[in-house]
Amino acid sequence: MxxxxxxxxxxxxxxxxxxxxxxxxxxxxxxxPKVMYVGIIPALVGNYSSGMKMKFYKADIALKVTGSEAEEKVKYHEPLIRNQLVQLFSQQTDETLGSMDAKEKLRQEALKQVQQVLEQEEGKPYVEDLLFNNLILQ
The missing domain is CATH 1.20.5 (Single alpha-helices involved in coiled-coils or other helix-helix interfaces)
Incomplete structure (x- = not known):
């Protein structure tokens, strides 16, 4: 035994x-800390000018953050972030959205503006990257 x-x-x-x-x-x-993606929900929908004709966009966006504190800050300031992004998208034209390079520049500018909003409000940018999950132009 x-x-x-x-x-x-x-x-x-x-x-x-x-x-x-x-x-x-x-x-x-x-x-x-864990990397998380915070979606801007619902997707941004609006119009932009293209000469005499109005065009529409739909942008499904996710923000890359690290840690739960950053996630909470982004969610808390989502209305201000959304407003900033809507203003940025509404200033676009066919030229600034017409190619992959132009869309990449728009993505980088959107990231910069989101980081600026959080820097002004919280003292830290918190968002590491901005991703277009879907970007529809019509």
Missing amino acids: KAFIALLLALSLPFAAHAQEEKKEEEGEKAA
């Missing part, structure tokens, strides 16, 4: 060590 218990303990030791390693990895993950 003693031999059986000793054998059972010997076989269970590797599993116990593996469980301890997993627990340490989970604790390490908890200590490191």
Whole structure:
């Protein structure tokens, strides 16, 4: 019987060590802030000028943040962020939205303006990147 218990303990030791390693990895993950994407919901919808004809856009946007504090700050200031982005999009033309390079410049300008809003309101930019999940122009 003693031999059986000793054998059972010997076989269970590797599993116990593996469980301890997993627990340490989970604790390490908890200590490191997580990257999250905060969606601007609902999507931005509006119009922009193209000479004599009005055109429309729909922009589905996500903001990349790290940590729950940044997520909370972005969500709290979402109305101000949304307003800034709507103003930026409404100033666009066919030339500023016509190519992939132009859309990338718009994305970078939108990121810069979102960071400026958060810098003014909170003292930190909080947002690391801005992504267009979908950008429809009509």
